[in-house]
Amino acid sequence: MNLPVFPLPIFLLPDGVTRLRIFEPRYLKMVRMATQNQGFVVLLNDQKNKLFEKNWASWVEIINFDQDQDGLLLIDVKCKALVKLANITVDEDKLRHADVSTINHWPINEHDDTTEKLASSLLEVFEQNEPLNAMYQAKFEDKANWVVSRWLELLPVKLAAKSVFADAKSYEQAKQFVESIVLNEQLKVKS
Amino acid sequence: MIKHHPSQELLQAFVNGELPASLSAGVAIHADMCPACQANIANLTEQAAENSFEQAFLHQFVVDESDDISDIDFDRMFEEITQTDDLASVTPSQAKFVTLKGKEYKLPKQLQHMEFASPMNLGKLARSRINLGEGEIHSSLLHIDPGGSVPQHTHHGYELTLLLEGSFSDDMGEYHVGDFILLDQNHDHSPVSENGCLCFTVANDALHFTKGFNKLLNPFGSLIY
Amino acid sequence: MVQAQMNLPTKPSGVTSKGMKEQVDHRQLSQWLIAVAEQRDRQAFACLFKFFAPKILRIAQSKFNQEAQASEVVQETMSNVWRKAHLFDNAKGAATTWVYTVMRNVTFDMLRKVQSNREDTLSDDFWPIAESVVAEEDTFSDHLEKDKILSCIDELPENQQQVVKGFYFMEMSQEQLAKHLNLPLGTIKSRLRLALAKLRAQLGGKHD
Numbered sequence: 001m002n003l004p005v006f007p008l009p010i011f012l013l014p015d016g017v018t019r020l021r022i023f024e025p026r027y028l029k030m031v032r033m034a035t036q037n038q039g040f041v042v043l044l045n046d047q048k049n050k051l052f053e054k055n056w057a058s059w060v061e062i063i064n065f066d067q068d069q070d071g072l073l074l075i076d077v078k079c080k081a082l083v084k085l086a087n088i089t090v091d092e093d094k095l096r097h098a099d100v101s102t103i104n105h106w107p108i109n110e111h112d113d114t115t116e117k118l119a120s121s122l123l124e125v126f127e128q129n130e131p132l133n134a135m136y137q138a139k140f141e142d143k144a145n146w147v148v149s150r151w152l153e154l155l156p157v158k159l160a161a162k163s164v165f166a167d168a169k170s171y172e173q174a175k176q177f178v179e180s181i182v183l184n185e186q187l188k189v190k191s
Numbered sequence: 192m193i194k195h196h197p198s199q200e201l202l203q204a205f206v207n208g209e210l211p212a213s214l215s216a217g218v219a220i221h222a223d224m225c226p227a228c229q230a231n232i233a234n235l236t237e238q239a240a241e242n243s244f245e246q247a248f249l250h251q252f253v254v255d256e257s258d259d260i261s262d263i264d265f266d267r268m269f270e271e272i273t274q275t276d277d278l279a280s281v282t283p284s285q286a287k288f289v290t291l292k293g294k295e296y297k298l299p300k301q302l303q304h305m306e307f308a309s310p311m312n313l314g315k316l317a318r319s320r321i322n323l324g325e326g327e328i329h330s331s332l333l334h335i336d337p338g339g340s341v342p343q344h345t346h347h348g349y350e351l352t353l354l355l356e357g358s359f360s361d362d363m364g365e366y367h368v369g370d371f372i373l374l375d376q377n378h379d380h381s382p383v384s385e386n387g388c389l390c391f392t393v394a395n396d397a398l399h400f401t402k403g404f405n406k407l408l409n410p411f412g413s414l415i416y
Numbered sequence: 417m418v419q420a421q422m423n424l425p426t427k428p429s430g431v432t433s434k435g436m437k438e439q440v441d442h443r444q445l446s447q448w449l450i451a452v453a454e455q456r457d458r459q460a461f462a463c464l465f466k467f468f469a470p471k472i473l474r475i476a477q478s479k480f481n482q483e484a485q486a487s488e489v490v491q492e493t494m495s496n497v498w499r500k501a502h503l504f505d506n507a508k509g510a511a512t513t514w515v516y517t518v519m520r521n522v523t524f525d526m527l528r529k530v531q532s533n534r535e536d537t538l539s540d541d542f543w544p545i546a547e548s549v550v551a552e553e554d555t556f557s558d559h560l561e562k563d564k565i566l567s568c569i570d571e572l573p574e575n576q577q578q579v580v581k582g583f584y585f586m587e588m589s590q591e592q593l594a595k596h597l598n599l600p601l602g603t604i605k606s607r608l609r610l611a612l613a614k615l616r617a618q619l620g621g622k623h624d
Contacts, residue, residue: 156589180610180611181604181608184607207520208521215524233509240513240516240517268487
């Protein structure tokens with residue numbers, strides 16, 4: 001499968017949604033291709049911190065689109081899976097393309113005490129944050145992986161640090177990481 | 192590689208705010224792409240600031256001390272300004288686009304708040320006039336299709352060509368994105384663009400075509416730049 | 417109260433010997449400007465006003481024939497200093513350079529108004545008063561809106577950054593997180609630090 005590639009400073013795990021504003025010709029072309037084919041790939045890239053992720057990328061599909069007040073195209077994309085890229089090429093419009101193969105992310109995990117607490121705090125965030133809720137089309141999924149993933153995306157932490165959690169074996173680490181930031185106080189009471 | 196830069200005099204005038212908006216935009220766009228000129232401008236600005244706010248220098252302006260500032264009520268001004276504590280909000284500007292011959296170009300931010308007339312097509316050239324109200328001085332965005340050229344011409348005034356995208360060449364050589372090409376009446380040239388290009392142009396007079404059949408085009412000279 | 421602070425303006429004292437540069441205390445000017453930006457400090461602004469306003473007036477008088485126009489330059493410039501002080505970046509240059517930029521921009525737009533009868537304000541497009549760093553050669557420069565604004569939002573005060581980030585990035589600011597969790601900002605900051613330190617330890621210091 002060969003898909004267009006969009007390098008962005010965005011960390012997106014499976015089922016994560018983000019809103020993009022598209023106006024550059026090459027990325028408009030990408031959106032055209034994406035609607036006809038099988039989406040595109042968001043490659044974690046943070047120019048400012050010179051971070052170029054080589055090991056993984058987020059394969060996304062377009063789930064909603066709109067125009068902003070200036071008539072620019074807005075698209076909401078949702079991550080279908082994590083992928084590995086190979087043979088990156090650049091076409092005449094400076095759009096990148098790559099061969100894409102899916103890689104595994106975390107296996108399915110059941111809720112436990114911690115993730116349930118994380119779920120209720122995340123739900124509050126969604127309730128208080130209308131744009132976020134709208135972007136997810138009010139579909140809050142009360143599942144452990146989903147909750148930990150969304151928390152990771154939302155936390156104000158360097159992308160390089162977040163990038164670690166794309167690893168298939170990183171779930172426990174991720175859960176603890178989010179827990180130590182979000183639930184720290186409760187932990188102390190418990191132990 | 193940028194090879195053509197604004198002269199030191201032009202940079203100084205730019206820093207002083209003495210150039211017309213059209214040329215100021217040209218220098219600013221160039222500087223955005225040229226770290227050397229950018230550093231130069233930063234230096235000149237620092238000097239200009241020093242000169243402006245040193246008391247000793249300011250004495251030169253004072254002709255008659257008795258009438259210099261007596262009419263201004265500084266206290267009232269201070270009151271008016273500080274009436275509100277609000278900070279000016281800064282909204283990041285949105286990208287703007289212009290379409291010439293079906294090709295969409297993103298405008299440099301320096302041109303974003305300017306008013307563009309609807310494009311005119313002249314063979315392989317397309318031009319959108321920028322309405323800056325500067326009288327004799329005409330500013331435009333000029334698109335040249337691959338293989339297109341501007342007929343050999345000369346200028347009575349000056350002509351600035353700032354290459355925004357693509358490349359072109361004339362008898363003096365090849366030009367690249369960011370090149371700041373300011374010609375005066377001593378030059379005549381005929382730019383050819385093999386692969387097409389987009390330029391920001393400023394001219395303070397119509398072009399005068401100098402060769403053969405193109406002389407017949409002279410009435411159109413003012414249409415191009 | 418303000419009246420009392422404002423024994424304005426100072427005529428050139430005459431004590432300054434001609435030809436000698438008056439020592440401009442750059443650090444003091446910067447501190448005042450920062451106090452204006454961060455605390456909306458009127459006293460500091462009064463000091464800036466006292467220093468700059470008469471100078472700006474003289475320069476404006478040399479460029480405009482009418483006294484009213486010169487006075488407008490002073491008012492507009494000082495008003496921008498008051499309202500946009502948060503865009504001044506101490507690390508990027510002296511306060512005098514920043515105020516000069518503000519003054520030059522106001523003058524440029526006003527001259528355009530007088531000469532070309534234009535009401536546009538193009539100056540800030542040519543000479544940004546919140547100068548961002550030189551853009552690097554872009555191999556990977558995607559022009560997604562938020563990427564473009566990334567450098568400008570860093571110029572904004574923290575609370576404005578949040579608003580912008582909140583819209584374009586679905587990532588919270590530390591303040592938002594603190595608010596959501598109903599915890600002091602300091603606690604959030606130290607938690608983030610600890611969590612990252614722990615993560616780094618687990619990874620053997622490979623990642624930042």
